[in-house]
Amino acid sequence: MADVTFTVDGKKLTAPAGTLLIDACRTAGIEIPAFCYYPGLSLQAACRMCVVRIEKMPKLQTACTTPVAEGMVVQTETEEVKQSRKAVLELLLGNHPLDCPVCDAGGECELQDMTFKYGAGESKYIETKQHREEQKWSPVVYFDRPRCILCYRCVRVCGEGMDVWALGVQNRGVTSVIAPNGGDHLGCEECGMCIDICPVGALTSDTYRYKTRPWEMNHVGTVCTHCGDGCKTTLGVKRSNDGMEIVRGDNRDKSGINNDFLCIKGRYAFDFANRTDRLTTPLVRQADGKLAPVSWEEALTFAANKLNEVRSNRGGNAIGVIGSNRTTNEENYLLQKFARGVLGTNNIDHHRTADYAAFAAALKGKANREASLRDFISAPAMLLLGNDPTEQHPALAWQIRSNVRQNRARLYVANHREIKLRRQAKAAVELPQDGYASFISYLAGNDGAFTGNDANDFREALRKEESLVIAFGSEFRGRDIQALVEFGLSMPNVKFACLGDYSNSRGAADMGLLPDLLPGYVPVASEHKFAEETGIEWPKQPGLDLVQMLDAAGSGEIGALYVVGANPVARYGVDPSALKNTFLVVQDMFLTETAVLADVVFPAANAYEKAGTITNTYGDLQLVKKAADKAGVRSDFELIVRLADKMGADPKKLVPFGKGVRADFGQSRGAQSGEADRHAVWLSANHLEPKLSPFDPFAIFDEIQRLVPSYNVPRLNLLAGNDEHVKSELVQIDTTGSRRDLVLPANDGLYTSGTLGRYSDKLAEVLASKTTEIAETAAD
Amino acid sequence: MATEKRTIFSPELAARFDRLVTLYPVKRSALVPMLLYSQDEVGYISPEVIVELADRLDIRTNDVESVLSYYSMLRTKPVGKYNVQVCTNISCMLRNGYGILEHCKKRLGIGHKEVTPDGLFSLEEVECIGACCWAPAVQVNYDFYDDLTVEKMDQVLDDYQAGRGKVTV
Ligand code: SF4
Ligand code: SF4
Ligand code: SF4
Ligand code: FES
Ligand code: FES
Numbered sequence: 006m007a008d009v010t011f012t013v014d015g016k017k018l019t020a021p022a023g024t025l026l027i028d029a030c031r032t033a034g035i036e037i038p039a040f041c042y043y044p045g046l047s048l049q050a051a052c053r054m055c056v057v058r059i060e061k062m063p064k065l066q067t068a069c070t071t072p073v074a075e076g077m078v079v080q081t082e083t084e085e086v087k088q089s090r091k092a093v094l095e096l097l098l099g100n101h102p103l104d105c106p107v108c109d110a111g112g113e114c115e116l117q118d119m120t121f122k123y124g125a126g127e128s129k130y131i132e133t134k135q136h137r138e139e140q141k142w143s144p145v146v147y148f149d150r151p152r153c154i155l156c157y158r159c160v161r162v163c164g165e166g167m168d169v170w171a172l173g174v175q176n177r178g179v180t181s182v183i184a185p186n187g188g189d190h191l192g193c194e195e196c197g198m199c200i201d202i203c204p205v206g207a208l209t210s211d212t213y214r215y216k217t218r219p220w221e222m223n224h225v226g227t228v229c230t231h232c233g234d235g236c237k238t239t240l241g242v243k244r245s246n247d248g249m250e251i252v253r254g255d256n257r258d259k260s261g262i263n264n265d266f267l268c269i270k271g272r273y274a275f276d277f278a279n280r281t282d283r284l285t286t287p288l289v290r291q292a293d294g295k296l297a298p299v300s301w302e303e304a305l306t307f308a309a310n311k312l313n314e315v316r317s318n319r320g321g322n323a324i325g326v327i328g329s330n331r332t333t334n335e336e337n338y339l340l341q342k343f344a345r346g347v348l349g350t351n352n353i354d355h356h357r358t359a360d361y362a363a364f365a366a367a368l369k370g371k372a373n374r375e376a377s378l379r380d381f382i383s384a385p386a387m388l389l390l391g392n393d394p395t396e397q398h399p400a401l402a403w404q405i406r407s408n409v410r411q412n413r414a415r416l417y418v419a420n421h422r423e424i425k426l427r428r429q430a431k432a433a434v435e436l437p438q439d440g441y442a443s444f445i446s447y448l449a450g451n452d453g454a455f456t457g458n459d460a461n462d463f464r465e466a467l468r469k470e471e472s473l474v475i476a477f478g479s480e481f482r483g484r485d486i487q488a489l490v491e492f493g494l495s496m497p498n499v500k501f502a503c504l505g506d507y508s509n510s511r512g513a514a515d516m517g518l519l520p521d522l523l524p525g526y527v528p529v530a531s532e533h534k535f536a537e538e539t540g541i542e543w544p545k546q547p548g549l550d551l552v553q554m555l556d557a558a559g560s561g562e563i564g565a566l567y568v569v570g571a572n573p574v575a576r577y578g579v580d581p582s583a584l585k586n587t588f589l590v591v592q593d594m595f596l597t598e599t600a601v602l603a604d605v606v607f608p609a610a611n612a613y614e615k616a617g618t619i620t621n622t623y624g625d626l627q628l629v630k631k632a633a634d635k636a637g638v639r640s641d642f643e644l645i646v647r648l649a650d651k652m653g654a655d656p657k658k659l660v661p662f663g664k665g666v667r668a669d670f671g672q673s674r675g676a677q678s679g680e681a682d683r684h685a686v687w688l689s690a691n692h693l694e695p696k697l698s699p700f701d702p703f704a705i706f707d708e709i710q711r712l713v714p715s716y717n718v719p720r721l722n723l724l725a726g727n728d729e730h731v732k733s734e735l736v737q738i739d740t741t742g743s744r745r746d747l748v749l750p751a752n753d754g755l756y757t758s759g760t761l762g763r764y765s766d767k768l769a770e771v772l773a774s775k776t777t778e779i780a781e782t783a784a785d
Numbered sequence: 786m787a788t789e790k791r792t793i794f795s796p797e798l799a800a801r802f803d804r805l806v807t808l809y810p811v812k813r814s815a816l817v818p819m820l821l822y823s824q825d826e827v828g829y830i831s832p833e834v835i836v837e838l839a840d841r842l843d844i845r846t847n848d849v850e851s852v853l854s855y856y857s858m859l860r861t862k863p864v865g866k867y868n869v870q871v872c873t874n875i876s877c878m879l880r881n882g883y884g885i886l887e888h889c890k891k892r893l894g895i896g897h898k899e900v901t902p903d904g905l906f907s908l909e910e911v912e913c914i915g916a917c918c919w920a921p922a923v924q925v926n927y928d929f930y931d932d933l934t935v936e937k938m939d940q941v942l943d944d945y946q947a948g949r950g951k952v953t954v
Binding site: 176185 | 844845846847848850851854855856857
C-alpha cells in the first residue's frame with residue numbers, strides 16, 4: 006500500500022497506509038504501552054493503555070486500533086495521556102493481589118513495568134480485594150484469577166493462534182473471568198502459548214511456577230531438540246549441585262523460524278536433562294556379566310582395544326556404526342569420518358525418518374527450490390501432502406494457520422486421514438492410504454490416475470496458483486518424491502519441504518550417516534575430495550544399512566557395533582539375544598534398551614549441553630548453544646575424538662585443530678600440505694580464528710563448510726543465532742540407481758518424542774492425563 | 786444438512802435456524818438470536834441447546850457458554866409458566882418499584898429468581914425495561930404492565946392465576 010506521512014511526538018514518520026499507529030510507533034522506536042494488543046492476533050481494544058492524543062480527534066484514541074493517516078499529528082506522552090494510563094493502572098490494581106515478591110512474572114511483568122513507569126501506587130479505591138484460590142487446569146496450566154487483567158491475549162492465542170479454542174470469558178463487567186473449556190480443567194494441546202503470552206502472572210506453568218526468579222537465571226538461546234521443525238527456544242538455566250540445571254524453556258526471542266510459537270515439547274520437555282537416573286560415569290560389563298562404573302581411562306582404553314582388535318583381526322567391515330537423529334552436524338560428520346577413516350568401514354547408518362537422499366537427488370542443481378520453515382508464514386498458497394503437522398510438526402502447523410489467518414493464504418490438503426489442518430484448508434481431498442503417488446500423477450494431468458470427490462476442483466484451483474510451497478510427509482519416498490518434484494516444477498515458483506521427524510534427522514542424512522553416501526550426498530564410490538583433503542583413506546565399497554547391520558550382528562558377521570545417541574533395539578524391536586556376541590559400545594544419556602545390552606556405555610551430553618549446528622527438516626541451519634551442564638557427561642563429539650585417540654588415530658587428521666602459526670599459506674599446495682595446514686589456509690582466507698582444541702566442534706564445522714558446498718552459508722549470521730538455509734542445489738548426489746527404502750516414520754505425536762520423550766516426566770504426565778480423558782469419554 | 790440431523794427443536798425453529806446462519810458474514814453472529822429463540826421454545830438454555838447451537842455454528846460449547854453468561858436475560862434454569870419481572874431501576878424505584886417487588890415476594894412466597902412449587906410463577910428483579918415514563922413497570926413473559934400499584938399488581942397476578950392471561954391494563 007502507498008506510504009503515508011504523519012508526525013509522532015514531533016518526529017516525521019512514514020509507514021504504509023493501513024499500518025496500525027502502535028506498530029508504526031514501535032517500528033520508529035517510540036514505545037506505546039499495551040496490554041491487550043498483541044501483534045498477529047485480532048484487535049481487542051480492551052485495556053486502554055495505548056491511548057494517545059491525536060490532533061482533531063475529540064478524545065484520546067487507542068493506538069492499537071487506529072490506522073495511520075496522512076498528516077496525522079500524534080502525541081504519545083502528554084500529561085493527559087500519562088494521567089489516563091495511570092487511571093487505567095489504578096483500576097487494574099484495584100483487585101490485583103500485589104504478590105509480586107512471589108509471583109512468577111515478577112521482574113518480567115508488564116503490569117509491574119507500567120506501574121513503575123506511570124506510578125499508581127496510591128489509589129482512591131477502598132474496596133476489599135476479592136481473593137480466589139489458584140486453580141490447576143491441566144498438568145501444565147495453572148490459573149491465578151486475581152492476577153488476571155482481562156487482556157484476552159490467552160483467549161485469542163488459544164483460539165486464533167492454536168485453533169484449539171479452549172479458553173473463553175465468562176460473565177460480564179467486574180465478574181468477568183477467564184474460563185477453561187472443561188469447566189474446571191482444560192482439554193487442550195498443552196502448548197503453553199497462553200502462559201507465555203500472559204502479560205502478568207495469571208497463567209503459570211507447573212514446570213516453572215515458584216521455582217526461581219527471572220534475574221536468577223542465565224538465558225541461552227538455542228534450538229529445541231525434539232521434532233524436525235527446529236524451533237528457536239530460550240533456556241533459563243541456574244546453577245545446581247552438579248552443573249547448570251534447566252529451569253525454564255520459553256520463547257523470549259521471537260526472531261526464530263518459529264516466530265511466537267513453541268509446543269509443549271520445546272517449552273516443557275527439557276526435563277529429561279535433569280533426571281536423576283542419567284548416566285554420569287562410564288560403565289563396562291564385568292566378568293560377572295553386570296555393567297559396573299569404571300574410570301574414563303579404563304572405559305576408553307577397553308573400548309578402543311576391542312575395536313582395534315576386531316578391525317585388525319576381521320577388518321573394518323566387521324564393525325558397524327549407528328548414529329543419531331539428534332546429535333549435531335559436527336558430531337555426525339565426525340562420526341562418519343571416524344567410521345570411514347579410523348574404523349575403515351562404510352557400515353554406518355541412522356534411523357531414517359524421511360527419504361532426504363531422494364529429495365536431494367530430485368532438487369540437485371535447482372536453486373531456491375527448497376522451502377524454509379519461514380516460507381510457510383508468507384507463501385500465498387500451500388499444498389500439504391500427507392503428514393499431520395498439528396501432531397508431527399507443530400511449528401509448521403502454527404505457521405500455516407497464521408498464514409491463512411493473517412494473509413488469507415490458500416491451503417490445499419490431501420491426506421488419508423481427517424487431519425486438523427483441514428479446518429484451514431481452502432480445498433481438501435481424501436486419499437486412500439496408498440494413493441499419494443497416483444494423486445500426484447493425477448495432479449500432473451493424468452486423469453485416469455485418481456477419481457475422488459472434489460479432486461477435479463482441487464486440481465483446477467491448485468494449478469491456478471502462481472506461487473506455491475509444497476510440504477510432503479514420509480508417505481513420499483524414492484521415485485514418488487522424484488515424481489512430485491517433477492510435477493511441482495511444471496508449475497511456476499514452487500518450493501518444497503520434505504517432512505522428517507527429529508531435530509537433526511536432516512543433518513544426519515546431509516552429513517553422510519549413510520552406508521552409500523558421504524556428507525553432501527557424495528556417493529562413496531565416486532572420486533571425491535574428502536580423501537585428498539583429509540589425508541585419510543576412505544573406503545569405496547558401500548556398507549551395510551542399519552537393518553543389514555542388525556542382521557549381520559545377529560549372524561555374527563559383524564563383531565562390533567558403535568551406537569551413538571540411538572536406541573535401535575527398541576526402535577527396530579531387536580531381540581536382545583541377537584546382540585549377544587557383538588561387542589557393543591553405546592553413548593547415551595540413559596540406560597536405554599540398547600545401552601543395557603552394551604559392553605561399554607559412555608554417559609553422553611544432550612543437545613542442550615553442547616554447541617554446534619543442526620539442520621531442521623526444511624534445511625534451515627541453526628546454531629545450537631550450550632545452556633546446561635551436567636557433571637560426569639561428555640559431548641558425543643569429545644567422546645568420538647577420545648575414542649579415536651585411544652585407538653591410535655591422529656586426532657589432528659580427524660579434527661583439524663592447532664595453532665596454525667607455521668601454516669603453509671598456499672605456497673606449496675598439494676598432497677604435502679597436511680590437513681591442519683590446509684585448514685589454517687582456509688581459515689585465514691575466511692578471516693576465522695584457528696581452533697585450539699580437538700574438542701572444538703567449529704573446527705569440524707570449518708571442514709564441513711569447506712567440503713560440503715551446500716553448507717557453505719554465510720557464517721556470521723549463523724553465529725549471531727540466525728537461521729541460514731542450506732544450498733540444497735549444490736548437493737553432489739548421483740541420481741542413477743535406486744536405493745533400498747529404509748524410511749521408518751517415527752509416528753510421534755504432540756506428547757511423544759521417541760526414546761527421549763520417554764524420559765520426560767512432563768510428557769509422561771500429560772500423556773497419562775490424555776489417556777484417562779479419552780477413557781472417561783469412552784465410558785459415557 | 787442440518788434439518789436432516791437430529792435436532793431438539795421444533796421443525797419450524799430448526800428451519801428458521803438453518804436460514805439464520807446464512808444471513809451473516811460469519812456464522813457465529815447468529816448466536817445471540819438463536820439463544821433467544823431457543824429460550825422461548827425450550828424455556829431456558831439447557832445443556833442440549835448449548836450443544837446443538839455450538840454444532841450448528843461450528844464453534845465450541847465453551848464459546849456458547851461465554852456468550853450465555855454475559856447476558857442476564859438468558860437463563861440456564863427453567864422458570865415458571867409466568868415469569869414476573871419487576872423493575873427496580875431508578876424511575877421505578879422512585880415510584881415504589883421495591884414496594885411492588887416486596888409485595889410479589891410475599892404473595893407468591895418466593896424470592897428473586899425463584900419458582901413457585903406449582904411451577905406457575907417465577908419472580909425476577911430486573912433492570913430498566915424501557916417503560917420509565919409509566920413507572921413502576923412489570924413485565925410478565927413478554928407482556929407489559931405499567932403505572933402499577935400494589936392493588937393493580939394483585940389484579941394482574943389474579944388474572945394469570947385464573948388462566949385469563951393478559952386482561953388488566
Ligand atoms: S496450553 Fe495452549 S492449547 Fe491449552 S489453553 Fe493454553 S494456549 Fe490453549
Ligand atoms: S489470564 Fe493473562 S492473558 Fe489471559 S486475560 Fe488474564 S491477564 Fe490476559
Ligand atoms: S514444534 Fe518441534 S521444534 Fe518446535 S518446540 Fe515443538 S517439538 Fe520443538
Ligand atoms: S492495547 Fe490498545 S486498548 Fe489495549
Ligand atoms: S426504570 Fe423501570 S422501566 Fe425504566
